[in-house]
Amino acid sequence: MNIEEIGRAIGPMFGICASEGGRALDVLGLDASAKVLDVGTGNGNFAIYLASQGFEVLTGEPSTDTSTYAGKDWEHNARLAGVRERIRFQAFDASDMSFAEAAFDAVCFFGVLHHIDEAKRAAVCREALRVVKPGGAVVFFEPTPAMLEKIWVDDPTHPLAADPAVYMKPLAVDEVRVQGDFMDIFIYRNAG
Numbered sequence: 001m002n003i004e005e006i007g008r009a010i011g012p013m014f015g016i017c018a019s020e021g022g023r024a025l026d027v028l029g030l031d032a033s034a035k036v037l038d039v040g041t042g043n044g045n046f047a048i049y050l051a052s053q054g055f056e057v058l059t060g061e062p063s064t065d066t067s068t069y070a071g072k073d074w075e076h077n078a079r080l081a082g083v084r085e086r087i088r089f090q091a092f093d094a095s096d097m098s099f100a101e102a103a104f105d106a107v108c109f110f111g112v113l114h115h116i117d118e119a120k121r122a123a124v125c126r127e128a129l130r131v132v133k134p135g136g137a138v139v140f141f142e143p144t145p146a147m148l149e150k151i152w153v154d155d156p157t158h159p160l161a162a163d164p165a166v167y168m169k170p171l172a173v174d175e176v177r178v179q180g181d182f183m184d185i186f187i188y189r190n191a192g
């Protein structure tokens with residue numbers, strides 16, 4: 001299935017993931033064999049986008065998360081998109097992950113950091129850098145003010161965007177920012 005067909009099958013958020021995800025993948029230049037960690041499964045849109053681009057994806061969220069954004073039927077969406085076999089799910093809290101050091105080529109947070117407790121965000125960023133390979137990248141996608149206005153129509157309680165630089169700057173990692181139409185994209189390379 002192509003991007004438009006998947007969008008029609010699983011909903012409009014997929015198109016946003018695809019357009020903003022494409023901007024990040026253009027910068028990352030990942031090998032086809034890259035292992036990607038998708039933090040914060042939600043409806044599975046971003047994991048499905050990555051899988052639609054041919055990557056093997058591990059995705060997860062805390063099993064204890066009872067918010068409206070967790071515990072969704074992402075598997076149903078992945079089957080509709082025809083990419084279920086490329087996505088593996090494992091419950092985890094990104095502030096304390098069981099994955100080995102340098103296990104992934106890229107660690108992605110699509111619309112996730114602002115949903116993580118403020119008190120945990122510094123640990124989440126340290127963990128993301130620990131599990132990404134030297135030369136690999138940690139990527140955050142956070143909603144632009146215009147995107148937030150759209151989100152608030154359906155969910156007035158949705159939190160403000162987070163600024164990953166607040167947590168990443170103390171870790172002395174180089175940052176590249178890419179301006180999307182819907183998301184601000186923050187890319188941090190693990191220099192090793």
Ligand SMILES: C[S@@+](CC[C@H](N)C(=O)[O-])C[C@H]1O[C@@H](n2cnc3c(N)ncnc32)[C@H](O)[C@@H]1O
Pocket residue numbers: 017039040041042043044045046047060061062065069070071092093094095109110111112115116117120
């Ligand atoms: C709005 S959803 C993300 C949308 C999803 N990326 C997509 O593409 O459909 C927010 C996600 O953040 C996850 N989350 C919140 N706190 C987390 C944590 N400490 N560790 C990992 N994921 C977390 C939630 O469980 C939920 O899956």
